[in-house]
Amino acid sequence: MAVYTEVSDIELKEFIDRYDIGGLTSCKGIAEGVENSNYLVHTETDAFILTLYEKRVDPADLPFFLNLLEHLAAKDFVCPLPVKDRNGIALQTLAGRPAALMSFLEGMWIRRPDTRHCQALGAALAQMHIATMDFQMERPNALDRASWRGLVEDCGHAANTVHAGLYEDLFVEVEALEAVWPRDLPRGVIHADLFPDNVFFLADRLSGFIDFYFACTDAYAYDIAICLNAWCFEPDGSFNVTKARGLLSAYRDVRTLSTEEYAALPVLSRGASLRFLLTRLYDWLNTPEGALVKPKDPMEYVRKLRFHRTVSGAQEYGLDP
């Protein structure tokens, strides 16, 4: 539930007038996304998404994100395309915030993905990894393994108010993962936040990815692990191995998984669980009572982490080596 920044009538009109897209006919705040302010804009010619980047996005990262979207679009990978103004500029300022106008991506996110959706996701994820192999920019993953110990410390003993013993458990997990974390896996651009609400479908056809604002340079297989967590667990917490097999097989049909990547999946999935557990836990402990954005339950990821700890090898995700 978003829209943090209100844009005045005059500022909005002046902003739209910078572009060669016809006059403004409608602008409505969208109640989705939690990081930025998003508006659905209609002009005389088309529909667009206007994004104002709020405080969680570092302005220095915006050229990486916008160039990445342009790169993907040039490779026919469907994603929002930054629109350039009459001077060829995509990154703007509006209402005191960095802002960009994007092409409108038709499609809807799937509330209850089934196995076919997971297959479509796997194939598209591999296509995205391949399409960005010649992308020149890099962005470190600000939420990678090196950040987790600090996040546990930031949450502090208050973690135990969410679940008894959680604070101590998290330190044990951080140390365990530091000892076994795989190095030298194939790396490149990963989306790093590919939850169902960031993947659009038209009917049952995947129509594109959105919300690349956690995209960074990291192991491709870590992106897969994030998706296994976000797409292959049922609401009751059980792991759906059919969905996982669908996702992984479809991925591997497009991009070959090395033996090392395959073997690393259980550890990467533990790490991906811990990463979302920690940011959710931090938000849970630090969101004021009356906040507009309701924090997500960190316990969901405590349970996912526990599941992956019991996994002895990647074949338990339904895919043969």
Add this chain to the structure above:
Amino acid sequence: MAVYTEVSDIELKEFIDRYDIGGLTSCKGIAEGVENSNYLVHTETDAFILTLYEKRVDPADLPFFLNLLEHLAAKDFVCPLPVKDRNGIALQTLAGRPAALMSFLEGMWIRRPDTRHCQALGAALAQMHIATMDFQMERPNALDRASWRGLVEDCGHAANTVHAGLYEDLFVEVEALEAVWPRDLPRGVIHADLFPDNVFFLADRLSGFIDFYFACTDAYAYDIAICLNAWCFEPDGSFNVTKARGLLSAYRDVRTLSTEEYAALPVLSRGASLRFLLTRLYDWLNTPEGALVKPKDPMEYVRKLRFHRTVSGAQEYGLDP
């Protein structure tokens, strides 16, 4: 900030399939409005607003609202038009809620209306009053004078936590208004909630009214009084008589104000202040801490009420008799 009811993928597809409007291509929750859940829907043919009616709307009132919109549209008064399904039905059920699909009204509401906007509003309000004179249905105003005493009692002494002595003041005001409230003014359909966010403009041209869910049968001049309050005060609390004159003159150019209506404007404006003061106060005192919708400040309407108490006659609103 709205969207209370989430609609599942399957329900939404089945819902859209009832209509002859092409396949669904996008559906986004809108972060506007506080009473209902609103989605901006794109299909292969057009854009629509999907409204799910939440608990504050009485389902028994929906035929009045939907028929009113159809009546207005038939008279070329621009407002959202309920779309009928293949069986000719506008009022539907979706996700366990009454629901309706509406035509999409282009335009934007004006954050800082100027005198020209107030003039356009006055003319359109009079046109709406004339266009509905032959509308056959009636709906009592559930928030009319007869309801105010009960609303004060519902707020109770907690009112004094907002402003010292407010509870006692409100009773005095209710009794004063009961004594002087005008009877037998010309009556008909009024919008009853015509705040700037319910009036759309394209450039500086008024493009239509939305959100008729407080519409009811009451005095036309009371609708004008609501608009004086909502459009003619500056953010610092001062009354802008130029805007008021613009609104009233433009209204009178379209529909004649009787001597009684003109003379009643100060009392009606006090009553309109009290009505919004009371509902805002009630919400202020009864909204839980963590609610998604931030209640509006009742003190804004305490100050407006005080202003109208000082007004000796309607000429102080800038319009000669």
